[in-house]
Amino acid sequence: MRADVDKDTCIGCGLCPSICPEVFDMEDDGKAAAVNPDVPEGVEDSAKEAEESCPVNAISVE
Numbered sequence: 001m002r003a004d005v006d007k008d009t010c011i012g013c014g015l016c017p018s019i020c021p022e023v024f025d026m027e028d029d030g031k032a033a034a035v036n037p038d039v040p041e042g043v044e045d046s047a048k049e050a051e052e053s054c055p056v057n058a059i060s061v062e
Contacts, residue, residue, distance in 0.1 A: 002062060003034040003047050009058035019053055020046035032058070 003023050005016070010031040016024035017032065022043045025035045039047045039061065051059040 001039040001044055001047065003037050003039050003051075004060050005032045005034050006058045006060075007031050007033070009056050011056050011058075013055060015053050015055070016050040016059060019050040023047050024050055024059075034059075 005024070007029075012026065012030040012032065014026060014032070017026055020043055023034055023036045023039055023046075024032050027033045044061075047061045051061040
């Protein structure tokens with residue numbers, strides 16, 4: 001399972017790292033990034049929750 005953040009769409013709300021810090025973090029530009037794009041075993045549900053919670057649909061987890 002891989003996670004990706006569309007930086008052009010991201011508004012930097014900070015929800016994804018608060019839901020799944022094992023995969024997402026905020027970068028210096030104020031936008032989110034998948035710092036661990038290969039979603040670790042055991043946090044798949046949290047990564048999907050972050051995807052579903054993104055207010056601008058900038059996250060894909062497949």
